[in-house]
Amino acid sequence: MDFSTQLESLRQSLSDDIVGHVTEVLRNLSSTERLNRPVLRLELFVEDADEQRNDDHRNHGDGVVHAARRPLVSRVFDLSGTRVPTVMTPPSMASSPGVIPEPVLPPLTPCASDSPTPCLGSQQENTRRRKGVGGLRPARHRAVVVEDVDSQRQMQVPARSFPKRAKVDDDAVAALQEASLGKFVAGIWEQIHGGVDLDPQSSLEQWLGAAAGSTGNAAVRASENTDRITPPGFGRLPGMAGPAEASGSFNRSNSFCRRVTQASRTCRALEVIVQARWVEHFESYVDMVASTNPSMSKKKCRKAALLEACQDFGWAEKDMRNRMRIWAGYNEIKDAGGWVALVFAGNGIYRLCKYRVGFDAESMQTLRALRPRIEVAADTLHPTWRQLLVVVGESPEPRFTGHPHDWVVSPCGSDPVPLRSTYLSRDPLFSFQHLDESILDASVWGDDDPRWVPPPPAGATACPKKTAFTCHSCGQAQSEFPKQNACYCFPPLFGAQKRAAVQAPVQVFRTSNGRNNGLQALAPFDRGTAIGEFVGLVTSGLQDVDVMSSSSTRAGGGNRTYQIWQGRQGNFTRFVNHSCNPNAQFQSIVWMGLERTVLVSKGISAGQEITVDYSDSYWRGLAKKCLCSESCCRYRTGGL
């Protein structure tokens, strides 16, 4: 019997006997009653003890992760009654121990109906069925700071463990792969959301400035600005300067290199759109030659045009043909995905058009359906990108203006519609202000932010640097300055890696099954990755509207409860729907003394809807049916 057959047979017998016993015993343990959905994760490994000593070197020199290092058995059993299908753990996750953190959404009270408009009700426990209420702005009887909101429709952050980050698979063998349309589209989203600057005017200035700086040639100095653009002494490495100078010189080099890179990126986009347009010129010229020479075959007309082009370009016919084939690919992409797909294409476009893997009618149809969505993202995040199109005679006017999430896109490719229009039937006064940071409801809190968590007394911290703020999770120093910050729990939301200009790659989309809007991931989010902070109005005392309810500990002890309401102000986390089998969850964290709520991925692929579990406290007594369509749906017949 070979090794893999032996493993399979061992796996079978272990699964059926041992697992059955353990599950039965645990099912009756009273300690599991405290868990919402207790699960047992069982992982068995067979390992070579010698090999374990070299644990960091799991790639055995042949680039292959040996089968024995993967779990022999890896299964998750639902102890609440339902057996969850067997999950084979991938090698990269093989070492993550423990139970899968279940997404228990903080008792976020669901947005009653899809209307973000709240109504206030009594603060007493209300157990009868409620109807979702739409209507006017929330009226507060009185701005009351409640210490403990005991009401439904309040989301709370679960006191659960944070979904661990996926382990980087160091053993993965890097292999060159041919580009496919899927990768091409992923590259477009990456370009758009990655902070690339495609403003032709500034790029040109930067390019000239860079050229002047690097050649020292006065003839190419862009302007008197050149000295500002090109860092003095770029040819000198920071190590050659004294420590005092090194940091400043490094920062200037970073900025210079970034600007040159962006300028060359813009030039590349120009090159591709011009080449795509040239193909149209060529075809049009061939048609013209054919119409003026009716006796010539089409083939001969093409050949004549080709030879003429070869002469003008100064290239051999073979080179010209090879290039034309790739440029024709650019043109096909432009026809399906629009100019935007070319401008924001990464380097992958060359390989895609060269090898044409998956370059078929179906792929082009997919790209056609994506085009309006890509345009929404490009127009709103890079409002000047269309100025590049002037070179190919197209209008520089954006089609979509405003914030990226002012538009609701459709998976089928129909035109995006304004966000507001999707709420007007329920709430004629609907408006939504996009926030980067939560704002404090001064009528309730004055300037006393209830999210403030006092730092521990000096000396009580495990942080060696003894800075004022330490992370409650990792115990490391928190700072907005890269050199002082040692907490990397929530990049890119907080701390040194925070990139304010970069928007999370998500879009608000129209759901097809009556849930109004939802949030879709455009790029994958690894398990444990922070997607965004739940921001809105920090207030208190709202009833019968969807709010995130949290409480912080006062300096002198005791809790105070506050709510974050996203009805009129907030960010994209406002559009996350509930699922009984969610792929994200909310997590409470403290960043530099302020409690924050973060939407964290449990493992999300590009194109998936992002969902969380609103929890029982959200659905309890609610006259609404869950439409998550999961087989494990708990509320398909309505609230509990």
Ligand SMILES: C[S@@+](CC[C@H](N)C(=O)[O-])C[C@H]1O[C@@H](n2cnc3c(N)ncnc32)[C@H](O)[C@@H]1O
């Ligand atoms: C926080 S909002 C989510 C965004 C919302 N779909 C929208 O268009 O504004 C919560 C509301 O979405 C709807 N919703 C979310 N998940 C749902 C689900 N699984 N089934 C039915 N309705 C859901 C409910 O109307 C709920 O009040």
